[in-house]
Amino acid sequence: MTDTAIAAPERTAPVGAVSARTPRGWLRNPWRKPRFLESFTWLYLAWSILPVLIAIAFSFNAGRSRSAWQGFSLRWWTEDPTDAFFNDAALRGALFQSMRLAVFTVLIAVPIGTLFAIGLDRWRGRVANTANFTILLGFVVPEIILGFALFLTITEVFTFITRGTYAQVVGLVTWQIAYSVIIVRARLLSIGSEYEEAAMDLGASPTQAIRRVLMPLLYPAIFASAAIVFADSIDDFVTVRFLSGDSGSEPLSVKIYNAARGSPTPAVNAAATMMLVVALLGVGIGILAYRFATRGQRKEGATKEFVNISI
């Protein structure tokens, strides 16, 4: 409904109705602007986003404080010879470790999850239902439970996987498979089986139908899930921290968590900002890939569809 359609009845209020100008009339007017709700919503949005913007701003603080503004500088990004983000070898290494873990996780979790989604779309029966239930359970189990379970498993049973990069990738993949399954399955449901059947009527073998018809149709969902898994893996610190080995295997998120409990400098704000930038870059590349894969077959803007997928 447009605003004009809503506003129209107000102007043609029937004779004898309470005038919209008196306070009582204003209260009873069903078409009045919801000013309270609107200001509440804007206040909420400001409350949810402003603190983060302020934290980003403090990475440019000239002083050591993260709470009192002492002027603008690049001290904590580049200028300080030892403590600046780009001069601190440990932080740079941690950023690299974050990206490495995220890339490995995407490379393992997305293909496995996609295959599972395709298989489960057609494989019916009790075993299939159980498998589906198990995968989706990974979506709702609190992360600390899964992280702790994997920690015990790796220290007590699979002792050959020591805590470190391999263990972290195992944890992240286990935690992220469900996301790609859910996203790809939603797309499969909307595609239906007609295209594949048409391909096979035209003489394609089952594998050809999947490879040449179904996969191209699935690319948008695969790109979207890759972007989401990447961003989530960059941000993750619960599972990854439980499975970290020596300090060299700690990604940026864990370094930030450890520093935040001590007495952090604005360099940690810079590190957190950097993490945000990397995660958003991942999402941005995902949206671009999504645009490219869905060119010509989209009803709405790529960003809007992408956002809808990721909810």
Next chain:
Amino acid sequence: MSSSATEHLSRRQKRRAFKQLEADRGAWYPRWFWPSFAAPAVLWQSIFFILPFYVIIAVAFGTYDALRSPVPIFQPWFWDFAQFQEVLSDIFGSDAKYQAVYLRTFAFIIIATMLCLVIGYTVAYFVARHGGRRKTLFLVLLIAPFWINYLMRMFAWQSLLADDGFVNDVFAFVPGLTPVAWLSGKPYTVILGLVYGYVPYLVLPVYGQLDRIGSSLLEAGRDLGASPWQTFRRVTLPLSKPALLAGVIIIMLPMMGDYYTNQLLSGSPKTTMVGNIIDRSVFEPGRGALGASVVLTLIVILLVPMIYYMRTTARQAVDR
């Protein structure tokens, strides 16, 4: 299958005829074809998801060695419940050292969830009902916290609530208010952090449901003589109940295991939650068995809401 018309065929011929029949009907795939697609994920989750839960049980019902590091017992017939009972009596017994932690966790979560409900519902209602042409803008802003990592968001409040932070600047400026030492073990700071951290996860499902309620239903309510308030109470609210429940569960599950919010915003033992016991048991030697027992209690507490959530979302997927 054993009808007289097909009796003369060998088993192999029958199978071939059946395949042909299936192929004529449309796609034919061998029986193992689709399960083999699912196999890698099933295998992965069996090893790294199902088995780890069994390890938790094996450690919780196991024993420990001289250094108090856990010795898991994998055969159920050898399980030793002494250790688990000890932890249970620490939680439920009369002089229980963890009882306060559990009660505090529940109290924090209940208060935070109620605040999330009020804030989240109001915002979701406004955007769904009155968002108008700016709906996409609102949605992007509502989703923004999803792309900003949780640490960064808690970190931001750490700065704002510091003794010389902006919040205290305002408190010093406004007459009648005095600056507060927010970050020194104040329960309300932790609750604020929990609300701030988890409210976005409640807003979106509630928004989705409210957006799907057609305006025709609301207009029908008004046409039948209901006041705006009555329409809200008797049409909108009942229709949004499933999403509210799902939203509450989806924020309560991670809150039950939250240890980082209170670590970053208070760090004091006065605000310790259940998650902190688990967290400590990972990094302090000799506490593995304790952690396993605590995780086991959490799983028992959370099993019903988890299964409820999965069933409702599965049903919604079918309805759509």
